[in-house]
Amino acid sequence: MSERAEQERDTGQGRELARLMAAAQDGDKRAYATLLQAVTPYLRAQARRYLRNPHDVEDVVQDILLTLHRVRQTYDPTRPFMPWLVAIARRRVVDRLRGKGRQDAREVIVPPDDETFTGAAANMEEEAPDHSALHAAVAALPPGQRLAVELLKFQDLSLKEASERSGMTVGSLKVAAHRAYKTLRGVLSGHRDEDERG
Amino acid sequence: MKTDRLIDTLVAEAQPVRRLRPPLVRAGLWLGGAAALIAGITLFHAHVEGESLRHLFGQFADPGFTLQWFASLATGITAIIAAFELSLPDRSRAWRLLPLPAVAAWLLLIGYGCLTDWVERGPDGWVAGHSLKCLGTIIGTSVPLGAFLAWMLRFAGAAWPVETITVGALGTAALSATGLSLYHDLDASLMILIWHGGTTALIVWASRTIGQRVFRRA
Numbered sequence: 172m173s174e175r176a177e178q179e180r181d182t183g184q185g186r187e188l189a190r191l192m193a194a195a196q197d198g199d200k201r202a203y204a205t206l207l208q209a210v211t212p213y214l215r216a217q218a219r220r221y222l223r224n225p226h227d228v229e230d231v232v233q234d235i236l237l238t239l240h241r242v243r244q245t246y247d248p249t250r251p252f253m254p255w256l257v258a259i260a261r262r263r264v265v266d267r268l269r270g271k272g273r274q275d276a277r278e279v280i281v282p283p284d285d286e287t288f289t290g291a292a293a294n295m296e297e298e299a300p301d302h303s304a305l306h307a308a309v310a311a312l313p314p315g316q317r318l319a320v321e322l323l324k325f326q327d328l329s330l331k332e333a334s335e336r337s338g339m340t341v342g343s344l345k346v347a348a349h350r351a352y353k354t355l356r357g358v359l360s361g362h363r364d365e366d367e368r369g
Numbered sequence: 370m371k372t373d374r375l376i377d378t379l380v381a382e383a384q385p386v387r388r389l390r391p392p393l394v395r396a397g398l399w400l401g402g403a404a405a406l407i408a409g410i411t412l413f414h415a416h417v418e419g420e421s422l423r424h425l426f427g428q429f430a431d432p433g434f435t436l437q438w439f440a441s442l443a444t445g446i447t448a449i450i451a452a453f454e455l456s457l458p459d460r461s462r463a464w465r466l467l468p469l470p471a472v473a474a475w476l477l478l479i480g481y482g483c484l485t486d487w488v489e490r491g492p493d494g495w496v497a498g499h500s501l502k503c504l505g506t507i508i509g510t511s512v513p514l515g516a517f518l519a520w521m522l523r524f525a526g527a528a529w530p531v532e533t534i535t536v537g538a539l540g541t542a543a544l545s546a547t548g549l550s551l552y553h554d555l556d557a558s559l560m561i562l563i564w565h566g567g568t569t570a571l572i573v574w575a576s577r578t579i580g581q582r583v584f585r586r587a
Contacts, residue, residue, distance in 0.1 A: 198385030207376045233375050240379045242524040244386040245457050255459035258528045262458075 185253050193248035207236060214260055221264050227271070234263045308358040309351075316351035319344050389524075392453035392460070399521055400449055403514050403541075407548030410510065414552035433482055434550070440475035441547045441565070447471050448540030452518065455533040456525035465532045468539060475543070479566060507568040510545035511538075515576070531581060538576035542569035 188206060195203035214235050218228045238259050246255050309320055322333035323344070334341045389395065429435050448468035454460045518537050525533035546565040 195383060196386050196388060198383070200380050200383055203383050204376065204380040207379065211372060211376070229372060233372055236372070236375060236379060238527050240383070242458070242527040243383075244389055245524045245527065247388065247391075247457075247459075250459055258458035262528050262530075 185251055188256075189248055189250075189252040192243070192246055192252055196243060196246065196248070207239075210239075210256060211236070214256075217257075217260055218264060221268060227267065231263055231267045234267070235260045238263060304359060305355070308355050311358070312351050312354060315339070315343075315347045316354065319347035320351045320355075323348050389457075392457060393450065395521060396450045396453040399453070399518060400446060402517060403445075403449075403544050406514065407510065407544065407551075410548060411551045418552075433478070433485070437475065437478045437482065438547060438550050440471060440478050441543050441550070443471035444468055444475050445540045445544035445547055448536045448543060449518070452522060452525075452533050452537035452540055455529045455536060456522040458528035462529060462532065465529075465536055468536060472539070472543075476566065504568055506549050507542060507545045507565070508572070510548055511541045511572050514541045514545065515572075531577060534576050534580035535573055538573040539569065542572040 188209065191202045191206040191209070195206055211232060214232045215228060218231045218235075222228050222231060239256065242259070246252070309317055312320065318337055319333070319339075322328050322336060323330070328336065330341045330344055333339075333344055337344070339347070429438070448471075451464045451467040454464040454467075455462070515538065518541055522533055522537060546569060549565070
């Protein structure tokens with residue numbers, strides 16, 4: 172889009188917003204809703220230029236909308252709408268940044284005394300292992316092998332108990348379990364390799 | 370609260386509003402009110418002290434006094450106009466410079482008065498005594514004027530609150546000093562500088578500090 176066409180589009184939008192605001196001042200709620208919904212994405216984009224935290228961005232957008240509401244009688248419909256909105260938005264963003272500055276000045280940064288290892292990763296709390304891949308791999312095993320793993324490992328039964336429970340001989344249980352471990356090892360290590368590559 | 374819900378609430382609450390009149394008209398209204406108040410105090414003083422108005426205005430025979438008086442009046446008027454313009458979000462911030470020429474002229478004229486006092490009277494002319502009454506009268510006139518101004522400029526928090534407060538306080542204090550000149554004699558220009566200039570600076574400083582706190586809390 173050429174610069175001129177863009178300018179013309181902006182002027183058209185500005186005029187539409189000015190019309191909506193004038194109608195809102197006269198009490199037209201539908202026009203007011205349209206106006207607020209139309210300016211919110213723009214305000215959010217502007218706020219994002221100065222604030223990183225999405226919560227701060229949303230807070231400041233709401234702050235701007237509240238101020239706009241409170242001082243809506245100061246808008247003069249014979250003047251452009253956008254400079255009026257931008258001045259209000261800028262003041263709220265500046266106030267938010269100053270407030271953050273004061274907050275940062277009052278808060279003490281605690282040195283990381285709890286970190287005792289030189290390796291950064293060693294200080295991280297270990298995440299709970301992800302069992303979903305294991306369960307999926309077990310579910311994919313042939314029925315005999317799956318039963319052997321479930322009885323011997325998940326339920327922690329002895330070979331004799333497992334044999335009684337399943338009706339399989341101790342020997343066939345051993346063979347099924349052995350094959351199951353081999354398959355699982357293959358599946359899970361392959362999975363991990365994929366994770367590391369990704 | 371989600372932004373969409375906030376919008377719904379604001380729309381539900383939105384009653385028709387009366388647009389503000391142009392800032393110059395509102396500044397004119399305020400200045401009219403201030404003129405009435407100062408005229409009232411002047412007449413009251415004339416009555417209490419049993420002096421005729423001719424005596425009060427007799428000082429205008431002195432060109433130094435007349436120039437100073439008009440400079441403080443110009444400071445008051447331009448600062449008040451600037452305050453009404455700055456209180457609206459979409460007006461240029463450059464309005465805050467409007468009272469500067471008048472302030473400069475006012476201070477220069479008082480300073481020149483000090484110099485001529487020195488030349489005419491020597492060091493004795495400089496210790497003309499203190500005048501706490503001045504302080505009291507300027508603050509006493511400024512407080513009701515300032516409260517009325519603060520009410521008229523209550524939307525100023527949206528854009529340039531500190532600038533608005535500063536020029537508003539300057540205008541209020543300058544007009545109080547203008548009124549004071551009519552009914553309160555000061556022997557020497559240095560006293561005028563201290564009491565008028567000093568009180569004006571004090572009022573501006575106090576208003577800025579209080580205003581900043583109020584807006585920070587809001």
